Amino acid sequence: MTPTNGTGTHGAVLQDTEPEDGSAVVELRNAGKAYGNIRALHGVNLTVRPGQVTCVLGDNGAGKSTLIKIISGLHQHTEGEFLVDNTPVRFTTPRDALDKGIATVYQDLATVPLMPVWRNFFLGSEMTRGPWPLRRLDIEKMKKTADHELREMGIVLDDLEQPIGTLSGGQRQCVAIARAVYFGARVLILDEPTAALGVKQSGVVLKYIAAARDRGLGVIFITHNPHHAYMVGDHFSVLRLGTMELSASREQVSLEELTNHMAGGTELAALKHELAQVRGVDVEELPEEEDLTAPVATAPEGSA
Structure with missing residues (x-):
């Protein structure tokens, strides 16, 4: 790969490498999004590869949410290219993104606090058995599957019948990650998963982000915390006012430099x-x- 240097809108150096043919699962090329006369995102390049954690950092209003919405299918880009498996795409709904293996875990986690853990694991995609119209939920199979998949990610829960709302914030994040992996995610977008967590619970979530990477997923880790990003990240992209302030691999940037750009x-x-x-x-x-x-x-x- 040949290093390429460029200059960001705010004078920062963008020092990255050209993606290898066929290696990128998701790629944005000079992508942008405008809402009427307001340009929320402009000239963003992002490459997500299997088995790597791509960290997207930025302060409030930097464009992180807009970027998530484009990749997850909530919004369409208005400039540039969006490619999945080297093929240009234009998602119209989040279901289109899911069909391509792109799953998003938002901060609210989309869980029902009073429902059991196993039920939340299969929420909206429940297993059934029996012929129609006598079809019913296959509760035992769902419990066994949920327990197996959670253990595969290193998550051991004593009681899957407990309401998911009784779990800690870190445990709920981990259940959401395991659920996305089970349902075939190839790219996992995590929206500020450690924002509302303490030090110990943040460490738990970072552990499972690394576990998802080790299982071959491409992970997009959205965060405003450069220390958390540097613990698990393979590539770092810093957004500022809708443009790319920095794009560099782990070998090209130190934690101090990343923190300075982020701040x-x-x-x-x-x-x-x-x-x-x-x-x-x-x-x-x-x-x-x-x-x-x-x-x-x-x-x-x-x-x-």
Whole structure:
């Protein structure tokens, strides 16, 4: 693969590699979305490969939600290309995305808190037995299948009859991930799965994100936390005001550089002289503007 360098809209260096033919499950090429005169997303390039975690970071209003909606079939892109298995697509409904193996786990998880775990696992896709009109739910098979699939992901629950609302936030996220894997997801989009969780529960979710990657899924991890992203990510894309601020593989960017781009370090550097006028504020450790706009170092070929 040949490295290609470009410059982002806000002066950041986009240093990435060309995708190998046939390797990408989902790919966006200069994709964008406009709502009338409002351009929510513009010139976004994103490649999702099997067995990799692609982290999409950005602050509120950066365009992460719009990106999710395009890939999951809720909205259609208005510019650029959207490809699945190297074939241009234009989804009209989320069902179109599911049919292509693209599943989305939103923050609300789409679960019914008072229903048992096994029932939520098959919610909307229940197993049945018997001929019509005597067809009925195959409860035992659903329980056994749910238990098996959860254990395959390393999730062991003592009682699948307990309401899913009694599980911790991290456990509910993990059940949703296992459900998507079971129903044939090839690409798993996770919308801020650790946003409302504590440190320990966030670690649980990150563990199962890595487990999904190890099972060969392409994972799109949407987050505003660069530390969580760097723990499991293979590639990092930072959105800012609807454009790509940074696109780099793990070997090309450090956690510090990722954090600076995520935090809008260029603006912070520009305000350094103003902050220096405020009594009690130590600006010595703040980065200089040229440090944040310098090219991201590229790892030498063959490095791990």
